Amino acid sequence: MNVDLEKLYQLLPAIYRVKDSELVDNHQDLPPLKALFSILSEELDMIEENLDQLYDDQFIETCSEWAIPYIGDLIGFQPLAPIHDPKFTSRSEVANTIGYRRRKGTLSILEQLARDVTNWDANVVEYFRLLATTQYLNHLRPNNISVPNLKNWEQLEYVNSPFDTIPRTADLRNINSKRGKYNIPNIGIFLWRIQAFSRTDASAFQVDGARYTFHPLGIDTALYNFPETETSVTELAAPNHTPVAFKRRLLKEHLNAHYGRGKDIFIRIGSNRDIHKNEICIGNLSNWDDATLSPPANRVVIDPELGRIMFGADFITALSSNHVNVWYNYGSLEKMGGGEYDRASGFSDFEIIYTVSKDVGLGNFLNIQDAINEAQAQPNNAIIEVLDNHSYEENLQIQLQTGQTIELRSADGMCAVLKFLTDFTIEGEALSEVIINGFIMDGNNMVIQNNTNLERLSITHCTYLPKASSNKIILGSPIQLKINNAIVAGINTFENASIHIENSIVDVLNKEEKAISALEGQRAILQVKNTTILGEVDVKSISLVENCIFISLVTVQLLQTGCIRYSYLPFNSITPRKYHCYPKTSEEIKTVVPDFMSTIYGNPAYFQLNVWCKNEFLKGADDASEIGVYHNLFQPQKESNLQIRIQEYLRFGMEAGVFYAS
Structure with missing residues (x-):
């Protein structure tokens, strides 16, 4: 407290303080008058804080958000249309x-x-x-x-x-x-809507003995320049000031500016074998499956447009016994799907934290399952935090006790890779919960065991590599599944399971495949917001769907409850009542169709709407923003x-x- 209770109490005449002290009994912490003054001091604290804030509100640098338009009005500042974006401020x-x-x-x-x-x-x-x-x-x-x-x-x-x-x-x-x-x-x-996001000291994906990809799952992805800041207010933006994808010829000629420690691209073999600039050459590796293609023995070839690496013969011995780590930037429209961006605001604050790292001495454990075993053996809530960007290939299982919550997360500023060697199984007793935050995942299915009493599974800021046949989330019990700011493959549901998806992508690669499907005829209850789904949806009921794009057929069993609003879905879908949904008539089926820049994971414009799309998509949301996963970019506003x-x-x-x- 800013107002000191003792100083305030000492302002009373001594006779009242003496009388007050005589009234203390064993059941009171403070004498009655002093207890009253403690309440007064708290109120004075609030008044003092309010006075301080009123002074701060006179200056644009320190004022409250509500005061900004009023200060702007004093200098004739024209306010803009409000954007419901927590990151936006004028x-x-x-x-x-x-x-x-x-x-x-x-x-x-x-x-x-x-x-x-x-x-x-x-x-x-x-x-x-x-x-x-x-x-x-x-x-x-x-x-x-x-x-x-x-x-x-x-x-x-x-x-x-x-x-x-x-x-x-x-x-x-x-x-x-x-x-x-x-x-x-x-x-x-x-304007550059696609921004550059970094991956530092991350595991490269090994295709074979000499071929690697920058992306940890073997996906082709373009490498990006991280924008520099202009040196003066009069300087106009040049290519190095913007997040642009590297072209082969440009990177070759400007390699000094972009390759090396602390720059846009860097490669290391093992813990101390740095690949130096004079060992790098830039080339086209689009046909690297050709057996006759081989780089010079003492060179490493980088293809920045595909994110591929090929090592010469002199590096094979070192590669056989060491991992390859890479530093690079990738392009993305939004902080979604796992990355090194800030996620700390959504972290749990449990006292027990078990740390994991492949770097010896950095964490408590070298692998994730050992940390899980330690956490689930005690009844308290716990956090398992991975401290690096390496790839972890493990058989993962979680079994929780009654009321226990475990958060499995990458540390803030990190994004580790989980590769499931077998199905990742999760089960728990009543009121238990598993939270998975900040990973790139691949390998096998994530299975909620049959007859488990697990209450909730939350997946946030993760990528679960989109596939048609595997990498499914299989619900074997009626749990709550929450997916937020994530990219996932298909979901197999259970009777009365509750699925809540927000600001995410569900992608099974083929619009004829099932994205959210009934497991043995058992259907879930669905709530979706600001999401794009490629694949058919089959659920029991819908509580609310808004600002979404369903590329494939939607089938709902119970039509008496729920609502779909400000969304696109095929005209022959079987759903509850619709409000401001498209297409509205059978004549619009061929004219009102979403057009995406790309539907391939790894492309920076993954499920980004084309600028030539109709306004039903670009301005069709309830707040006149675009519908689908990138609603919160507020592009029209x-x-x-x-x-x-x-x-x-x-x-x-x-x-x-x-x-x-x-």
């Missing part, structure tokens, strides 16, 4: 408004505004500078030549990208329609807010268009 924009207005009309301020409003990386292009025009002899532009120089390979690598510098003839279409660009008044604002804001800062006569670079 505090920095209000704080910098005066400085921004002094730079009004410059490209750098437009770029800064785009970042502030959308929280995405941005780049601004003046298209009048790229028009192929007749040269004016008093003001020659030697770099503005209509015919590109075919010897300038780097300029050609950026064709049709935000960094394209090849002049074009005039395009008179309106830039707001996102069709016309090259015209005198036009300015293009490019961010683009609308940006259009509002840039009009205030554009030079007179200029027009701006917003484009998505990724």
